[in-house]
Amino acid sequence: MNKLPILTIQDLKFGWLKSQPLTIEIDHLSINKGDKVFLKGPSGCGKSTLLGLMTGINQPYSGTISMLDKELTALKGSQKDHFRADHLGYIFQQFNLLPYLSVIENVTLPCFFSKARKDKALASSGSLEQEAKRLLSHLEIPNKLIHRQVTELSIGQQQRVAAARALIGKPEFIIADEPTSSLDTDARESFIKLLFNECVETDISLIFVSHDASLQGLFDHQIDLPTLNKATQTGA
């Protein structure tokens, strides 16, 4: 395969307090461009902490995290902020949307903070609103909903709007932190399929975090964090 690694983790060590045992200790992890990775593990095994490290919010004790050939751990705070804004989409577990913005405004929000994503969105559809509409229709949000208040949408619809927001401007990487845990089984699968379609279409790498092992069959790769993380045996 000609796939290039998009994220590489090497000898990573992290703990919240110096006096406490380590929370994360990972020798090696590599994710290739376009991969759809399922990161599983029970709560407390360090999933959120690892995501914090991948997004550059948490700073490791030692080791390196490189993303898109950039040494993330060597960047300064504001450089990390810019890097994240340009290359990363993020979906939370729930309540992803700002209640005071309309659906369209929520989706186009990343383009106000990243010129790169704005340019890509404009290149794709000519206007931010058009691009948002395109993504929303791909994610099967009915056209009549797009100027509504987000609070009028169902949870499943809200999560798909959040996905559209993560996808706009084609970031290289999307991190979805338990995005389906508030959805029922049918909605779960359809959400994942729609998200996959978009990721494949634009060659976006996806890290999908969940404790729900029943979903893992849908993904190319599975990472079992408790096995990977050598620190888990000693504590949370």
Place this chain on the structure above:
Amino acid sequence: MAIAKLALKSLYNRRGTAILTVFAIALSVTLLLGVERVRTQTKENFANTLSGTDLIVGARTGQVQLLLYSVFRIGNATNNISWQTYQEIANDKAVKWSVPFSLGDSHRGFRVLGTTPDYFKHYRFGQKQNLSFNQGQSFDGPIEAVLGAEVAKKLNYQLGQKIVIAHGSSDVSFTKHDNLPFKVVGILDPTGTPVDRTVHVSLAGIEAIHFGWQNGAPRGGKLQAEQLDQVTLEPEVITAFIVGLKSKMHTFALQRKINEYQQEAIMAVLPGVALQELWSTMNMAENALLVVSGFVVVSGLLGMLTTLLTSLNERRREMAILRSVGARPGHIFSLLISEAGVLALAGALTGVGLLYALILLIRPIAMDMFGIYVRLSALTHYELILLSIVVISGFVIGLIPAWRAYRMSLADGMTIRI
């Protein structure tokens, strides 16, 4: 300007508390500007009442008191001046003109001023403006009256109407000079000074209604209108008089001469100097009011600080979402600052709106009850400075929640903590 737009939309989402905060700031701003307005406009009103007069002469008393009772018709005279003394000083070679005032009677709550037709020629107000007649002309005969604009308007008097003057200056009087009703022969244009609330009659008229009186009480028969030409109506005493000099150079010389006058205890004051003394006695109260309203503004802004700080915890999710879509901590910082700024600005603008609404509401009442003419003028330079201090303080106070949010968003990152 995406951040300002976000701030506005976020505020609109929390409009209940936002409106209360704006209102609290607005009220404090209204109070601050209102106190400032009342302060300057009262001074202006006082300063505008008398113009072009060099000396005010009356019985010996405090100079502020003489100014108040003679020109502003506030309070009563302690003593009178004899007509002879007046004549002597009026004929001094330094004196260009003089107008005698005789006070002590009233008509339905309005003061009656006994004077001479010279009053309409020499009395000046504002920027050396002369009195002008809206209708009719100056009194000529002893039982004719000229009304101030407000007297005519409030009592709905026309030319030719007969009015009865009551003894004493209170609203309700038991002694009425109903033997000699006065005929209205002139109505003055409005001036925004106590002149508007004055009924002007001749000195002879004052003398006629008190004919046969001794020591301030009626003795013997009352004079009737047809007897007027049978008696001499030379006044014995007047209350005060105002003097214009041929040259300002003589002001202090004449003042000293009057103050050292041997035959009678009289004094002369310079209107400007007396006003200054009045201001200095009012200064303490003025400053106290300004300080109090300043503190009210501070408490209004502290209220805003409290609301912003308490809302921060509820808004951690909002911050985390913004961070996840690429907002940097600096964006979160400016979001909070713009919120505080928007609240302070909206508060200041609403406050100005309230001030003008209040002025419109109070104008007729202030005119009716205190005779204070409240001008509806644009914001002064000083008021604009006060306003900008309020808005800038709002921004500065916004630094506190902004800094907290900044720290929080650095620590929380994109993890959502409730």
